[in-house]
Amino acid sequence: AAHQRGLLLRAQVSTTDAAAVAAAPAKKEKISKKHDEGVVTNKYRPKEPYVGKCLLNTKITADDAPGETWHMVFSTEGEIPYREGQSIGVIADGVDKNGKPHKLRLYSIASSALGDFGDSKTVSLCVKRLVYTNDQGEIVKGVCSNFLCDLKPGSDVKITGPVGKEMLMPKDPNANIIMLATGTGIAPFRSFLWKMFFEKYDDYKFNGLAWLFLGVPTSSSLLYKEEFDKMKAKAPENFRVDYAVSREQTNAQGEKMYIQTRMAEYKEELWELLKKDNTYVYMCGLKGMEKGIDDIMVSLAAKDGIDWADYKKQLKKGEQWNVEVY
Amino acid sequence: LSYEETLRLSTDSGGGGGGGGEFALPDLGLGGVLDFVAQNPLVAAAGVAAVALPLVLAQVLGGASKPYGVVSAAAAYRALVEEPGAQLVDIRPPGDARQSGAPDLREAKKKAAAVPYDGEDKNGFLKKLSLRFKDPENTTLVILDKFDGNSELVAELVTANGYKAAFAVKDGAEGRRGWLSSSLPWTAPKKGFSLSDLIGDGTDGLPVTLGLAAATGLGILAYTEIETVLQFLGSAAIVQLVASKLIYAEDRKRTLKQIDDFFNKKVAPKELVDEIKEISQALLPSTGTKSQPAITEAAPATAEAAPAAATATAAPPAAPVEETSTEAAPAEPTPLSPYTNYPDLKPPSSPSPLAPAEATKNESESESAATESAPAVNSAPVAEAAPEAAPPAAPRPLSPYPNYPDLKPPSSPSPSAP
Numbered sequence: 018a019a020h021q022r023g024l025l026l027r028a029q030v031s032t033t034d035a036a037a038v039a040a041a042p043a044k045k046e047k048i049s050k051k052h053d054e055g056v057v058t059n060k061y062r063p064k065e066p067y068v069g070k071c072l073l074n075t076k077i078t079a080d081d082a083p084g085e086t087w088h089m090v091f092s093t094e095g096e097i098p099y100r101e102g103q104s105i106g107v108i109a110d111g112v113d114k115n116g117k118p119h120k121l122r123l124y125s126i127a128s129s130a131l132g133d134f135g136d137s138k139t140v141s142l143c144v145k146r147l148v149y150t151n152d153q154g155e156i157v158k159g160v161c162s163n164f165l166c167d168l169k170p171g172s173d174v175k176i177t178g179p180v181g182k183e184m185l186m187p188k189d190p191n192a193n194i195i196m197l198a199t200g201t202g203i204a205p206f207r208s209f210l211w212k213m214f215f216e217k218y219d220d221y222k223f224n225g226l227a228w229l230f231l232g233v234p235t236s237s238s239l240l241y242k243e244e245f246d247k248m249k250a251k252a253p254e255n256f257r258v259d260y261a262v263s264r265e266q267t268n269a270q271g272e273k274m275y276i277q278t279r280m281a282e283y284k285e286e287l288w289e290l291l292k293k294d295n296t297y298v299y300m301c302g303l304k305g306m307e308k309g310i311d312d313i314m315v316s317l318a319a320k321d322g323i324d325w326a327d328y329k330k331q332l333k334k335g336e337q338w339n340v341e342v343y
Numbered sequence: 344l345s346y347e348e349t350l351r352l353s354t355d356s357g358g359g360g361g362g363g364g365e366f367a368l369p370d371l372g373l374g375g376v377l378d379f380v381a382q383n384p385l386v387a388a389a390g391v392a393a394v395a396l397p398l399v400l401a402q403v404l405g406g407a408s409k410p411y412g413v414v415s416a417a418a419a420y421r422a423l424v425e426e427p428g429a430q431l432v433d434i435r436p437p438g439d440a441r442q443s444g445a446p447d448l449r450e451a452k453k454k455a456a457a458v459p460y461d462g463e464d465k466n467g468f469l470k471k472l473s474l475r476f477k478d479p480e481n482t483t484l485v486i487l488d489k490f491d492g493n494s495e496l497v498a499e500l501v502t503a504n505g506y507k508a509a510f511a512v513k514d515g516a517e518g519r520r521g522w523l524s525s526s527l528p529w530t531a532p533k534k535g536f537s538l539s540d541l542i543g544d545g546t547d548g549l550p551v552t553l554g555l556a557a558a559t560g561l562g563i564l565a566y567t568e569i570e571t572v573l574q575f576l577g578s579a580a581i582v583q584l585v586a587s588k589l590i591y592a593e594d595r596k597r598t599l600k601q602i603d604d605f606f607n608k609k610v611a612p613k614e615l616v617d618e619i620k621e622i623s624q625a626l627l628p629s630t631g632t633k634s635q636p637a638i639t640e641a642a643p644a645t646a647e648a649a650p651a652a653a654t655a656t657a658a659p660p661a662a663p664v665e666e667t668s669t670e671a672a673p674a675e676p677t678p679l680s681p682y683t684n685y686p687d688l689k690p691p692s693s694p695s696p697l698a699p700a701e702a703t704k705n706e707s708e709s710e711s712a713a714t715e716s717a718p719a720v721n722s723a724p725v726a727e728a729a730p731e732a733a734p735p736a737a738p739r740p741l742s743p744y745p746n747y748p749d750l751k752p753p754s755s756p757s758p759s760a761p
Contacts, residue, residue, distance in 0.1 A: 054478065054480075073743070075743050077740070077741055077742060077743055078739075078741070079739040079741070080739065088742075088743035133743075133744070133751065133752055134752050135752070141743075188478070188481065189427055190427055191427050211751070215749065215751050219456070219474075219475050219476075219477075220475065220476050220477045220478060220482075221477075222452060222453075224452050237739075237741075238741075239741050240741060240742075241741060241742045241743075242741040242742065243740055243741060243742040243745060243750050244742045244744075244750045244751070247749065247750045
């Protein structure tokens with residue numbers, strides 16, 4: 018009966034919300050809970066990309082980390098008016114083996130709308146250099162990621178976008194925001210967190226709970242860890258961060274610590290949060306992670322007699338479950 | 344249970360819900376609630392308590408037929424605390440707040456927006472308001488006047504201009520049943536010129552902020568305006584302190600006024616002198632003697648070092664570096680190296696460098712565009728990196744800006760219009 022009450026409470030609250038909205042005149046269309054008014058998409062298209070300059074490109078993983086991840090900043094002169102959670106496209110210089118220009122690749126933006134320099138004139142990315150061995154045993158380098166990781170300050174870079182509305186932040190400054198990231202999937206959340214904890218706005222002061230789960234292979238690749246430490250120090254009441262370092266940590270049963278393993282340690286708390294209608298979950302990273310997270314949610318929901326698939330659908334409809342995987 | 348009874352239950356369990364019943368009832372569609380209440384009276388008590396406040400607020404804020412009106416100070420305060428979208432606008436003339444103080448919204452974790460309304464320049468007023476509140480459709484304004492002379496008018500004005508709703512505070516700040524007489528939280532007026540106000544929370548990034556100001560061209564303005572202060576105090580620390588406040592246009596006038604007041608009235612000089620000393624001690628070691636001459640003499644010694652560093656690394660943007668250093672020399676505290684946030688003042692070398700032909704192409708291109716990209720590259724001032732470049736053997740940082748005290752480059756605290 019507990020969950021029924023939870024659901025019923027939610028229904029009640031939304032009734033009052035609806036009443037408040039209905040009372041305000043001339044407000045008919047569905048109102049998004051996300052910060053999406055005036056959001057710009059596809060200002061620059063692949064045919065006529067914006068040409069920005071690389072201002073800075075720095076490796077942010079230790080030398081012994083598996084793979085390299087780079088943080089880079091491009092100038093936009095304010096021409097790419099993106100929001101936290103959006104992505105941009107990048108077209109690598111050069112041509113493919115058929116002599117055609119390279120295809121566009123999308124990257125989640127790692128900086129807040131103000132940019133790393135706070136002047137709304139830059140955009141930052143967090144890119145892992147993709148190197149893998151194919152079926153023939155040849156070493157293959159990802160075209161765009163290697164182009165980006167090799168960029169020198171001063172070089173040009175072709176940018177399209179901004180794109181995407183799925184990962185926009187909630188409007189509610191008192192929301193619970195659960196962020197689930199693996200590897201460079203941290204990008205949109207760095208963007209969120211800078212806005213929440215490193216910047217000041219007259220009309221936005223985050224006072225909810227931001228809870229970040231970050232999964233990485235080794236502690237030498239805990240992207241932006243110092244920044245998150247700083248945020249934690251600044252706003253201990255409003256920010257939680259839990260890391261899952263799969264090759265170095267295990268749970269009590271000796272299983273490797275993946276992001277869902279870490280989340281399982283807080284499952285009761287997470288489930289309670291998920292029952293609130295001001296809780297928003299955002300997920301970004303490798304495709305595989307969604308399955309792993311679904312698995313633990315299924316068992317959590319089942320305890321309350323709820324079918325997770327149905328419940329997730331409901332959350333998605335309410336814009337409370339947001340996924341961007343690649 | 345009837346509709347009215349449910350409502351009464353809500354207001355009762357809401358702890359004396361503040362006159363919610365006086366309002367015309369909107370059609371809330373409470374069928375679901377009623378059924379539930381009828382079936383589970385015990386559980387409902389808790390449930391109703393949880394929804395009681397929102398319910399009352401919905402009546403206060405959204406229930407009336409017109410989206411503006413008058414509310415008691417207590418109801419207004421509760422709305423500000425409970426409703427994320429509710430904001431207080433203080434329309435009293437600027438002098439009033441200085442004389443009698445201002446509402447204290449710390450419980451609501453909000454700040455009153457002081458936007459004086461003189462009854463004449465309505466458009467100017469709305470414009471100032473729009474700078475403060477970016478999402479009018481979802482913002483309910485609570486209007487506070489000294490009494491309630493203008494507030495209802497303003498409430499009507501703002502709802503006619505796109506705000507979700509607005510409410511005038513009955514009897515305003517100082518009226519018979521107003522904010523003060525209702526014993527709501529209030530901040531007493533500041534005595535003279537408060538230094539802590541100036542310091543704010545920007546202390547960490549002060550030298551850095553100054554660099555940014557200079558880099559973005561605001562520097563010239565800031566410097567001319569604070570020149571007198573500089574002469575007066577002769578302390579680089581204070582210059583940085585004040586500049587951090589001055590570069591933000593909104594604060595500038597007020598700060599200057601405060602400084603003026605301070606020097607004219609000479610309020611509490613001894614205490615202040617002590618505070619200033621403390622600040623100097625806190626700031627000077629980190630910026631060192633290097634940054635001080637850089638400010639007053641416009642970039643001496645470091646001017647040579649940075650190009651040298653750039654050539655040593657043979658990095659492509661050597662050209663932009665030279666260009667900005669000559670161009671911006673008069674006003675800037677000289678961020679001469681674009682890579683001051685790296686421990687060794689150069690970017691880490693990439694594994695596969697560009698082919699020579701491509702590199703030269705890049706260089707000539709970057710020369711033409713150097714001026715536009717240079718400020719951002721250079722926004723890290725030398726003062727910051729110079730003392731911190733020393734410890735070399737630290738483990739590799741996992742964030743891109745390890746050398747800034749805030750782990751982020753100086754950034755303006757409020758968004759600048761693109």
